[in-house]
Amino acid sequence: VHLSHILFISFIAFIIINYAHRTRKPLSGGGDCVLDLNKKQSTTVYLSSLLLQANFFEAVFSDIGTGKQQFHGQMDYKAAGLYTLDEALETVGFGKFQGFVLGYAGLGWFAEAMEIMILSFIGQAVKSEWQLSSGQESLLSTIVFAGMLLGANTWGLLSDNYGRRKGFLTISMVTFGAGLLSTFSPNYLTLVLLRGLVGFGLGGSSVFLSWFLEFIPASNRGMWMVVFSTFWTFGSIFEATLAWIVMPRLNWRWVLAFSAVPSFALLILYGVAPESPRYLCMKGNTSDALRILEKIASVNQTKLPPGVLVSGRSNDKDEESAPSENTAPLLPSLSKSTTQSKSGFSSFFMLFSSKLIRTTLLLWVLFFGDSFSYYGIILLTSKLSSGQSTCFPSLQSNINPQDDGLYLNAFITSMAGIMSHSHFLLYALPSFS
Template identity: 85%
Template sequence: MVVVACIFVPTKKKKKKKKKKKKKKKKKFDSEAYFPSIRTGKQQLDGQMDYETAGLYTLDEALETVGFGRFQAFVLGYAGLGWFAEAMEIMILSFIGQAVKTEWQLSSTQESLLSTIVFAGMLIGAYTWGILSDNYGRRKGFLFISMVTFGAGFLSTFSPNYLSLVVLRGLVGFGLGGSSVFLSWFLEFVPASNRGMWMVVFSTFWTFGSIFEATLAWIVMPRLDWRWVLAFSSVPSFALLLLFSVAPESPRYLCMKGKTSDALQVLEKVASVNQTKLPPGVLISSSSRDKDEESAPSPSEETSPLLTSLSENTKQSISGFSSFFMLFSSKLIKTTMLLWVLFFGDSFSYYGIILLTSKLSSNQSGCFQSLHSTRNLHGADLYENAFITSMAELPGLFLSAILVDRVGRKQSMAFMFGLAFIFLLPLLTHQPSVLTTCLLFGARMNAMGTFTVASIYSPELYPTSVRTTGAGVASAIGRIGGMVCPLVAVGLVNSCHQTAAVALFLVAIVVSIVCIQFFPYDTKGRELSDTN
């Protein structure tokens, strides 16, 4: 009997241990205790992750759910203020040049340099600020942009001589080169379904900045002097600094850098301010979904996308100047080259039409008379002319708002470029004064429309990792077009070659229309890409 007891007692203990092990397995496999929103039993269908039943959602899905509300309205106001400030600083070039030339007895070349140096600064700044914001955040980007723009702009008021003014205006241009950062930041808060319309609304800040600057110069210049205009024009950039502390970081940038908890906090604030709720479940990046569709996880790795996908994105994040070379990768080089041609042609024609307005509108009695008529355009006449031509941009914005989300980005630009071509075509020869003004008004209206849609389209084409770099460099190429167009619009017309000048603008428009047709896809209604 003793022997029998010795045999059977250990056997019972072993069975107990087996039962305990089975219980432990069940507890370890129960992921619902840790992630209540995940329905484990339905997580895999046909070897793939089922995101709807798993309770996972992407950033784009979150933005669609919370919608466009009061939070985005604040983001729109802050980013729009950045564009408002840039428009004022660029429009000021039309007013201070002649006053500075008279006060310091400058040559025409020195006067022109005051405008050229601003565009040169913007050329360098567009590239620099794009890299900074792509690698260190949108907030840090527009913090330093506002500091440089306000500091240099305000100090320009106290310039003791011509050289100091040129240096300071060059620094202002360097700060203004970061305008694409504001646009990309706002873009990353807007739901994809109505992104085009809100980006057109965003562009109205540029137009209102131009109109406000013309009004400010009209009021201040005859009573005070150009220094006061410079001082007042730096106020919007100072307002950006005052409001910086309440401006949030882009949740899309945070996701791209692997900071999902920070991105979730921003989204929760967006939902709270908009009085809506986020989708139930766990926030993941769009790239996580793409990876899971390619290879399904095993049950033991069922929550790994939440923990590893964004860290993998972080490893792939672009740092330093390598972000520039990513624009020439096999997937992006075609888009990059096409955007450069588009922005050069758009800026060349847009700024050229602005300069043609002051030249051709008074050139009605022959070439030699036009050489003197523009010199007589001064005082109230100059400010009134600038005010009226700026108003032409409002119907252009309205037209682009109607077209951009209905027919798409590509066809909107092609259509408005075509209208600009039609309005400019009669100006190959001299026309009556009233007709010339109407034709230039129509050309500028459509040029502004194409410029607006191009500004929307360019950041949408690039992934988050290089978005501001890509849009910034394209904008920089556009600045080269702005630097070249005075040689055509002013130089050729003053040399009695109006036909040649207008013909060059028409060629630029035709090349831009052809270029648009070769873009790989339209971004109407598409989600923004987080990875290349």
């Protein structure tokens, strides 16, 4: 019986290997593992992968013949000479290449902070110039956040379907274009529409964060996420300083124009920004992912693990050790075919599954409280500085955009972020080093 099993499986393996040799298409391994051996890969890698498959089958057949082990469809990555994306990133480590990725993605975060911080300054200036009501002034801020709400639910889907690079390219184009056109707004309605479009672009800023983290080894993602968030603090400080210098000498239109410059810089540097290797692996394009990993290793002066890159989920050990760091499918227990069939808004409802509903609600409450407090403080800074309060009705007419106190208070409020980030980094410095 054992001999017949061996002969039958050997015959099937022979057919599969010969079929792969003729078609040179992806060859399926065990479980969730898929080898992408398309025409873009070199002949050496292709032949090596066939040998690895043959060795793998040989090991399994010998186990069946002796009755010591059964084949359950799971491949031993290291024994077969394979490595995953997470293993490759851990091997190449954090180096100069990730430093560039951090700078580019951080610039996107920097640009969003400036566009948000500007809401503290242009509202009063526009109200004074066009004689607007308090409700019309508030609408300038409300429309930006409404656009962000719509953009947050749009850009993520686009970047998942068409790539991270195309995602933040479109985001930068929308943000820069609408921000620059805002400076030429002839009336209030045009300004509201354009600022709403800016908010729509700002809603995709999380794409920059996701793109950056997909280049970072899993063991360091938490720390580098904190480092990444400091770009927001510096963007807020820079915007407060910019408004402090420009507003008293020029006007709010110039502040809008200068605030769009970081988004323009993103467009200039777009050509050298690489695609996310994790996105490429999720799409089964391991050949392009391998080229990017080789470039990372070259720039960082390290080497990739020996063997062949595997596209698919991380192994079970990675999922257990760093579940929050994994950007693979949200439900590891689901099969690959099931998760791939879920796209668009259908994947949104996965957040309310029995395994994720608690985490989803907790994160929503935390983000709501954080956003409500932070943006509330930012927007109220200008109100309190100018004395616009029902407690001080006599000061309501004293709105002066040239008052240094307005910019000083915004500057001090933004500087508080440096202290919080520094405290966290110093606290976690031993583990980080």
